[in-house]
Every structure is written in structure tokens, then in C-alpha cells.
Amino acid sequence: MKEVDPNFESVARAHAGDLFRFAFWLTRDRQQAEDVVQEALLRGWRSYRGLREPGAAKAWLFSIVRNEFYRTISANARHAGHVDVADLEIADERPPAFGLEIRDALKTLPQTYAEPLALQVLGGFSCAEIAEMLETTEGAVMTRLTRARQTLKRLVSAPGARWSGGGLP
Amino acid sequence: MTCLDFRRLLLTGEPESALMRAHRQQCPACEAHAVEHALFERELGLGLSVPVPLGFEERLLDRLTVQGAPAQALPNPGRRRMLVVAATTVVTAGLGGMMWYRRDDPLAMDCIQFVMKEEAKSIMMGAMPRAEAVKALAEVVPLQRIEQIGQILHIGPCPFNGITAYHVVMSVMQEKITLLVMPGLMVSARKRAGHDGLHARVVPLRNGSVGMVGSNAGLLDNLAGVLRSQST
Numbered sequence A: 001m002k003e004v005d006p007n008f009e010s011v012a013r014a015h016a017g018d019l020f021r022f023a024f025w026l027t028r029d030r031q032q033a034e035d036v037v038q039e040a041l042l043r044g045w046r047s048y049r050g051l052r053e054p055g056a057a058k059a060w061l062f063s064i065v066r067n068e069f070y071r072t073i074s075a076n077a078r079h080a081g082h083v084d085v086a087d088l089e090i091a092d093e094r095p096p097a098f099g100l101e102i103r104d105a106l107k108t109l110p111q112t113y114a115e116p117l118a119l120q121v122l123g124g125f126s127c128a129e130i131a132e133m134l135e136t137t138e139g140a141v142m143t144r145l146t147r148a149r150q151t152l153k154r155l156v157s158a159p160g161a162r163w164s165g166g167g168l169p
Numbered sequence B: 001m002t003c004l005d006f007r008r009l010l011l012t013g014e015p016e017s018a019l020m021r022a023h024r025q026q027c028p029a030c031e032a033h034a035v036e037h038a039l040f041e042r043e044l045g046l047g048l049s050v051p052v053p054l055g056f057e058e059r060l061l062d063r064l065t066v067q068g069a070p071a072q073a074l075p076n077p078g079r080r081r082m083l084v085v086a087a088t089t090v091v092t093a094g095l096g097g098m099m100w101y102r103r104d105d106p107l108a109m110d111c112i113q114f115v116m117k118e119e120a121k122s123i124m125m126g127a128m129p130r131a132e133a134v135k136a137l138a139e140v141v142p143l144q145r146i147e148q149i150g151q152i153l154h155i156g157p158c159p160f161n162g163i164t165a166y167h168v169v170m171s172v173m174q175e176k177i178t179l180l181v182m183p184g185l186m187v188s189a190r191k192r193a194g195h196d197g198l199h200a201r202v203v204p205l206r207n208g209s210v211g212m213v214g215s216n217a218g219l220l221d222n223l224a225g226v227l228r229s230q231s232t
């Protein structure tokens, strides 16, 4: 049995909650999210020694969780033969829904929107940082984030929507 | 910058630039729009912050510690979880958390069920004006006390357990906490329950009780202590 590097342990601990939440929005499943984070950190620990800049640690942790998720998906696809990352994206032709609770609305959000949104809101990353993680352009990230928010606002909007006034000052 | 530019930039979620601030300060319509949007962003943050499963961090570090063993050699997750829970129980009991052994209290469990099934509907039914909330809560706990522990996002009346309770959604240290202020519903001692990553505490107070639900049990215990010490 090996000792966990105390430095790695504290970094993992500090971000464990947000890594789980990020993995949840990738998998949409609590158990899978936990498995993905566990596997990612297990793999990540082995390559951790080369990383000494604390600021970079968070971005790196989110990236390894993301890599693990896509690795799992492609492994499952090989086994099942029919699962594809694209299947995770919900078709845009779904029936219009209104007045949803925001978390339910988030669950209907296509992966391409949910992923940068979770990185921005949970991880606190800028569009430029997200673009680097997703290997795309900053403009593409801004477009996805804009569409994500537009979609959510549409899904949760209803007479008496919570942020359209009323209630406490 | 035009109003359209301003509103487009808001939707990207990037921090406000000097240009945006300048536009907002001289455009009342966009100022109002920005305030509404800030409320949406707050809801979005709470929506994305799904509760973390009980014991998640411990399992994570536990797994890292035994990483020398291949994954297949580890006990199955169910059994492993039981072992970790058992170990955590011993530690918690050792720290004085004797309540850990007690069964989930039905009223506390109802509070969790409320959050899982009724909360959204209750919020949609509408908030009450602050002045009304002050009056309604006064006999159990002053609203000002609740305001001291965190930021209130919603307060409204809701039917709960055969009475009219007051449903309070708050953000406390960036965690979402739900309170159910229950006038006239007296309990003899503090109650607790846990289910699906959520925890509940019911605290006896003057002329009623308050149920609290959130994903961080330690934070709930602290808040329970604060509410109780302030009421007596």
C-alpha cells in the first residue's frame, strides 16, 4: 500500500465536490460520476509529480475527469457496439417545455452546451481556458455558452418565473 | 456598445467589462435586465451544484490509498461502501456523533422528500413579501436571524405535514440550504435523516420547529446550533 502524496490529497480534496458535479453533468448519473472521478484521480495521481503549479492543478483535474469520461464512453462503445458520444446529445427536435425547475432544465441541455457551462460556472474557468480544454476556439465556446443560457432561460420561463420579479427585495 | 451587444455579452457569462459597465450605467433598461440576469446566474449556480454523495471524499482518498491493487481486486462497490460507512461511523461516534446510529426520523425524512419532490412547485407558487414573512415567522424564529446565517433566495408559504409551513431557500457559504419553518409543530429533540446525498435536521424552537435540508451535514449541524442558541 502506497502513501497518497499529501500535496495531491489536498488538491483532490479541495476540488472533489466540483469534480463530482462536473462529472455528474457529463454522465447525468450519480454513480457513474463518482466512478469517473475516482478513475480519473487514480490515473492522475500517477502523473501528478510533474505538476507543481497550484493554479494549474484545478484545470488539470477538470481535464483528467473529462478525459476519463470520454475514455469510458469510447470503451463502452467498443463493448456495446452501438453507444456513441453523439447519442448523449439530446436532439433539438424535443417537444418544447416551459416552466421547468432549473436543474431539470439543465438535465435536458445537450452535452455540447452543458460541458462548457459546467466548466465556467462550477470550475470558474474563462472562455479562453475552456477553449483550450475543449480544443476549440474561444468564439465557439462563447457561442455555446450563449446558446446554453438562452435555452435554459426559455425552458424555465413561465408566468411568475423566479428572476422576473416578485418576492424578496 | 448597443443594448443588443450588452445583452449578448451577458449571455456568455464572462465577467463584466468596463464597456459593459459604462453602458449599463447610462441605460436603465439594460441595468434592469442585468439585475434579472444576475438572479438567473445565481439560480444556475445552485442548479449545477448537485449534492455530492455521502462519503464521496472518503471513498476517493480510500481508493487512492489502495491504488496498488488493480480495480478488479477491490471489493465490489456495495460492500466497499458499507466498509467505508462502517469506518466513518466509528470515527464519527468517536468524535461524539452518537446520533449517527439512530434511525432516520420520519419528520426529517419528510423534509428531504419535500426538497426532492415539492420544492420546485412551492417556489413556482410564488414568494411572499418580506414584511409578511417577518410576521409569519416571528413566533418561531425572527427572519433577521435567518438572514444572519446566509442569503435568502426565496420565502413562501407551503402546505407541509398538515400545517402551513414557510419554505425558505438560502445560499449559505455557497451551499444551497432549504429551511421549513413549522409554526406550532413541536418536536421534543433534534431530529435527523439522510437520503440520496441530502441531509435533514429538525430543530425544536420556541412555538414550533425548523427543518433544514442540504448536502453538507456538518454545515447543517452548525446552523442547527446557531438557530437553537439564538432562540433560547
Ligand SMILES: [Zn+2]
Binding pocket: B002, B003, B004, B006, B023, B027, B029, B030
Ligand atoms: Zn442598453
